[in-house]
Amino acid sequence: MTTRLVVANRGHEYDGVVRDGESWADAARRTCGSAHAEPVPVDLSGEVKRFAIDHDLVVLLRPMTRGDLPVVTQWREQPHLRRWWAADGEPSLEAVTEAYGPRIDGMTPTRMWVVEANGRSVGFVQDYRVRDHPDFPLLTPDPDAVGVDYAIGEPEWVGRGLGVRLLWAWMLRARQRFPEAGSFFAAPDHRNAASLRVLEKAGFVEGTWFDEPQRDGSVATAVGCSLDVARVLG
Structure with a gap:
């Protein structure tokens, strides 16, 4: 076909x-x-x-630094993010620094990125090799996949198509960083219809639903979504 x-x-x-x-x-x-x-x-x-071809909007990713953590904290405080990140606890600067600081410093397998739209910081992405987290390979048929989570922090950019653009910018960069990876993987909450739709528009395909333990002891049902790198990006 x-x-x-x-x-x-x-x-x-x-x-x-x-x-x-x-x-x-x-x-x-x-x-x-x-x-x-x-x-x-x-x-x-x-x-x-x-x-x-968008001549008016340039979306780029840059490595997150500790200097970004105050604005990341402000983003995490926004109502549109609180619901989906609530299990990580209150988004105080101390808590965000404790969670993201070691990733920024390269002490964990997860890396952090800031999304810029026309030079303005508007959100963030975190990524990791699935196989570097012992509990994760069971969630995807490809344990060598690269996992990704993303958030649009600035409220005025929500609902404007930025989600697909930032994922695409990340995907192009991830393909260069992980040339051996055959797939990318994301697992939003099953209730997060907006995120699931963004992933679908970016080329991800829904797969297995699974229960994911949260830091606060609760359990969330997530939807595993995978992207075939060769088919979509080459």
Whole structure:
């Protein structure tokens, strides 16, 4: 079955197809016909994979530093994040520093990144090799997958399509950092419909549901979502 795609650019739409052995990202680049413009996904969940070239928004990731922790604490205090991060406890600067400081310092397998939109810090990402966490490989069919969690911290950026863009920026970077990884993995709460939809638009596919113990002793039901790196990114 042929996979179709559309790339939107300055009011025009360019139709294309994915050739045998070609990734969706490479097919989108070929379809737009410009070596100076990078197509980004709009919605990869349907039969037609939709990309666009956004000339107004640049989304990048940079390593988190301890100097970022005060603003990360402010983000964690926002109502739209509190619900999904409540099990980690109250988001005081001391608690956030205790949790994220060792990751920033390279003392744990998890790494932290700040998301920038047009040069402004707007959220964060954390990633890790699934196999580096002994309890995690049971949750995904690929224990060599790279796991990811993300959060949009600035309320005014919620609901504007940034989630797909920041995941794409992370995916491109992760592909370079983990060239041997065949899949990426995320596991949002099953009630977090917005996050599940963002992952779906970015090319992730829902898989197993599982109960995940939380730091506060509670249990949350999460949905394992996986992305095929070769198929989507090449």
